[in-house]
Amino acid sequence: MPTRSIRLAGAALVAGLGLASLAACGDSGDSGSGSSGSSSSGGGGAKKIALLLPESKTTRYETFDRPLFEAAVKKDCADCTIIYSNADQDPAKQQQQAEAALTQGANVLVLDPVDGKAAAGVVASAKGQGVPVVAYDRFIAGADYYVSFDNETVGKIQAQTLVDTIKAGGKTSGDIVMINGSPTDPNAASFKKGAHSVLDSSGFKIAAEYDTPDWSPDKAQAWMEGQISAVKGSLVGVYAANDGTGGGAIAALKAGGVKPLPPVTGQDSELAAIQRILAGDQAMTIYKPVPPEAEAAAKAAIALANKQKPASTGDTDGVPSTILDPIAVTKDKVKDTIIKDNVYKVADICTGAFAAVCTAAGIS
Numbered sequence: 001m002p003t004r005s006i007r008l009a010g011a012a013l014v015a016g017l018g019l020a021s022l023a024a025c026g027d028s029g030d031s032g033s034g035s036s037g038s039s040s041s042g043g044g045g046a047k048k049i050a051l052l053l054p055e056s057k058t059t060r061y062e063t064f065d066r067p068l069f070e071a072a073v074k075k076d077c078a079d080c081t082i083i084y085s086n087a088d089q090d091p092a093k094q095q096q097q098a099e100a101a102l103t104q105g106a107n108v109l110v111l112d113p114v115d116g117k118a119a120a121g122v123v124a125s126a127k128g129q130g131v132p133v134v135a136y137d138r139f140i141a142g143a144d145y146y147v148s149f150d151n152e153t154v155g156k157i158q159a160q161t162l163v164d165t166i167k168a169g170g171k172t173s174g175d176i177v178m179i180n181g182s183p184t185d186p187n188a189a190s191f192k193k194g195a196h197s198v199l200d201s202s203g204f205k206i207a208a209e210y211d212t213p214d215w216s217p218d219k220a221q222a223w224m225e226g227q228i229s230a231v232k233g234s235l236v237g238v239y240a241a242n243d244g245t246g247g248g249a250i251a252a253l254k255a256g257g258v259k260p261l262p263p264v265t266g267q268d269s270e271l272a273a274i275q276r277i278l279a280g281d282q283a284m285t286i287y288k289p290v291p292p293e294a295e296a297a298a299k300a301a302i303a304l305a306n307k308q309k310p311a312s313t314g315d316t317d318g319v320p321s322t323i324l325d326p327i328a329v330t331k332d333k334v335k336d337t338i339i340k341d342n343v344y345k346v347a348d349i350c351t352g353a354f355a356a357v358c359t360a361a362g363i364s
Contacts, residue, residue, distance in 0.1 A: 155194025174236030
């Protein structure tokens with residue numbers, strides 16, 4: 001397990017960086033390369049910062065990470081220009097985007113890799129040109145800085161919440177299936193490791209396990225559909241590594257006539273997942289506040305672009321790091337986390353058929 005000397009609580013950096021207001025600050029555009037900047041000076045002068053995100057299937061990247069990062073950069077370095085690209089889950093495309101950013105004169109790369117191992121080539125290429133790399137959300141060996149959440153803890157929290165929910169329902173034995181994340185995502189391996197550390201000694205049997213290519217909800221759904229006949233009578237829970245795969249599993253269970261639905265986990269606090277939790281279809285999700293992550297990455301990028309040493313809270317495998325704490329969100333926690341932090345408007349969550357479940361949960 002990577003060593004981390006100090007953890008930084010996510011809420012500590014949220015002040016002054018409210019999610020709803022900052023989401024409006026990012027420039028609009030498609031998932032290709034783009035740039036944003038402004039005319040006043042700051043943060044040591046004009047620099048070019050490349051933000052390279054991995055995909056758009058998970059809604060957080062375009063909805064939260066990009067605009068929040070851009071707003072955080074502009075706040076501290078108004079003259080900085082952001083070179084933005086989204087790889088659409090294609091490591092070769094991300095490599096090309098990184099090379100393009102370097103050609104455009106990027107002073108630092110902020111990289112959330114599609115494939116952690118392949119990203120080592122991006123780091124080597126950047127360093128060969130004297131350009132530092134911030135590993136964002138997913139670890140990259142050899143990076144100059146790393147910003148993320150405690151990913152093994154994410155898996156432990158997911159699994160422990162699943163076990164506690166199953167037991168609260170009166171069951172002490174039965175089958176669990178595991179729908180893990182993408183095999184090319186280094187975080188997915190940490191989530192999986194953390195989950196196994198709880199589930200392997202839980203008293204429940206792991207009947208089947210799947211590593212979901214590209215974090216695809218469709219592939220997770222198809223796999224779950226193939227398991228139902230074998231586990232329908234004994235299934236007591238589904239470990240799903242994120243909300244997309246969890247949603248796919250729930251769709252498969254409903255289509256397969258599994259009643260009542262077993263508890264299903266998730267991660268990323270997607271809007272649809274919050275609605276499923278309030279409706280009772282999903283047991284929990286992991287809330288990873290993006291504002292402190294984006295702000296920490298922005299501050300590190302600006303410092304490195306100006307050849308300064310960024311502040312860190314510890315290290316991960318020798319890489320200076322800021323490691324944030326994940327938060328479990330169950331039905332009784334939605335109001336005090338997602339609603340309190342203005343992640344989504346109540347009107348967006350409590351629409352249509354979800355109005356009644358919001359009222360029942362005290363959300364209005």
